[in-house]
Amino acid sequence: MPVWLIPMIYTVVSLVCATALPRIEYGLALPFDLGISASAALAVLSSIASGMMALTGIVFSIAFVMLQFSAVTYSPRFANRFARDPVLFHALGIFFATFTYSLAAAAWSDRGGSGQVPAVSALVAVALLFVSLMAFGLLMRRLGDLQITNTLRYIGDQGRAIIGQTLATSAQGSAGRGGSRAVEAPSPGAVTQILRHAGPPGYVQRYDIPALIGLAQGAGARIKVECAVGDMMMDGSVMLRVLGGAGTVPETALRKAVRLGSDRTFEQDPKYPIRLLVDIAIKALSPAINDPTTAVQALDQIEDLLRRLARHDLADGRLADAEGVLRVVFPTPDWDDYLALAFDEIRVFGATSVQVMRRLRSALRGLAELVGESDRAEGVQRYLEHVDAAIENSAFDERDRAAARQEDPQGLGLTR
Known part of the structure; x- marks a missing residue:
């Protein structure tokens, strides 16, 4: 279901309830009394309705800030996570429902000068107010996901899930x-x-x-x-x-x-989480931001994904039916494609950072140890030589070159 329908559903349901519930109360003459006058109940319901409009405006402002922040700081492609976040749309739906229900309930207070207050409807409006405040709190908590550590972990988790689903299944024979x-x-x-x-x-x-x-x-x-x-x-x-x-x-x-x-998705695409991590890393390495530590943190997730890929038989894109007859052929990336996607741009844009070079060498050494003597070792060794050549031809002085040739999982942490 499109996420934009969620607030509409909340609004329609609240309108139906706000129309039916007061009629039922008046029809059954329920013996509930809140102990307040009709004017006081009307003031409370009107305050809830007007306050929810202001709160909804704040939520929209937060949504736009989230989208802008994620697009500029991380990657425009990552902004879709917030643009389609169900939590945001459920919160908006609850706010809309509270506003419309309170407004409709206010119309039934002191109806026709009777001085009566629809007690159950008024209590429902107050309950919706508390639910709205809870939803707002959850929405504020979701802002914590904008922290770089949570963002990188989220992308890494998506990559680990798709690798486990796609490549592990392929390795088992299907x-x-x-x-x-x-x-x-x-x-x-x-x-x-x-x-x-x-x-x-x-x-x-x-x-x-x-x-x-x-x-x-x-x-x-x-x-x-x-x-x-x-x-x-x-x-x-x-x-x-x-x-x-x-x-x-x-x-x-x-x-x-x-x-x-209209957009790439994580489904059946182990390259996409790596693409997002690389985007974040090279943006952090741009002169405007100059944050190599973020690039190192992105490399932590990238190395983990590559290690998982290295332990799997990559899909060869050749599928057969139950009788073993080849029926479908489709293009798939090989090990060298993953290495190039993961490291090429970071190597180019991080060539002026000793920290990034040390972390790159650490990742490649770790992969070389993991693949051992398999046919993938040649690609890792070739790429390691490429990184060493980039360090040798860089603008570093001899001491910086010697430091950049050290492997360090922290980038600049300690000499191993």
């Missing part, structure tokens, strides 16, 4: 949520169908793996997906090709199997 790895890959034949994107640009957010395998199996064909998760699809871009087969695969079903959206 890919995503269906299919198995093909042992043999006979030639599928010529291209029989090409699907191109039609419409506004959109990011590839996920593949529906079971649907793709089922479509390919039903047509006796192989589907070669040309777009990787995270790619931007332009009008006319080739999304996939169907190879071989006895018939035409329904185009509508193929389009549904590749979900597009």
